[in-house]
Amino acid sequence: MFWEQVESTRQALEDLPISAKVVLMSANGKALLMRKDSGIFDLPGGKVESGEDLFGALKREVKEETGLKVKKVEFISSWVKHHPTLGDRLVLVFHGQLKKHSDDIILQLSSEHNWGEFKGPKGTFKIKDIPPGYANALHICFARYGKP
Structure with a gap:
């Protein structure tokens, strides 16, 4: 029974x-x-x-939305996002490391976004409307890759 559940869950996610x-x-x-x-x-x-490659899509989206290039990413977390009108979606979150300090990075935001800013853990978690899945991924990244 367990393996049947695993198989049906895997198929649903695919x-x-x-x-x-x-x-x-x-x-x-x-x-x-x-x-x-x-x-x-x-x-x-x-x-x-x-039909698009996952990592190619991620790099394309980052370039389009921020003007930044991310070369190497590492998987962090995933969840299924439920939306009443758009339907369910599998969200995969990765970590990408940039070589520059935040003050030296120039963002070129797309028309899809009106605000973008680099923040440390204290500034990040003052924001009260971060969806739980993103908050979890941010916690993981700050714990693994953040500077004290």
Whole structure:
């Protein structure tokens, strides 16, 4: 019975649209946080198109939304995001390390976002509307890659 449940769960996940996001960390341990024009909290990344390579899609989305290049990413967390009108989506969150300090990074935000800023853990968790899945990924990244 257990293995039948595992198989059905795996099949259900394979059929979901995928959204790939990344916690971009600066060399001085700050994470890039963003807001969409609608005011919703966001991380760089977005939908993986049908047939598109996951990592290629993530790099494309980051470049489009921030003007930044991320070369190497590491998986951090995942969850299924439920949306009443858009449907369910599998969200995969990765860590990406940038070589520059946050003060030296120039963001080129796309028209999709109206705010983006690098923040450390204290500044990040003062933001009260971070969705739980993103908050968890940010906690993991600050614990693993952040500077004290």
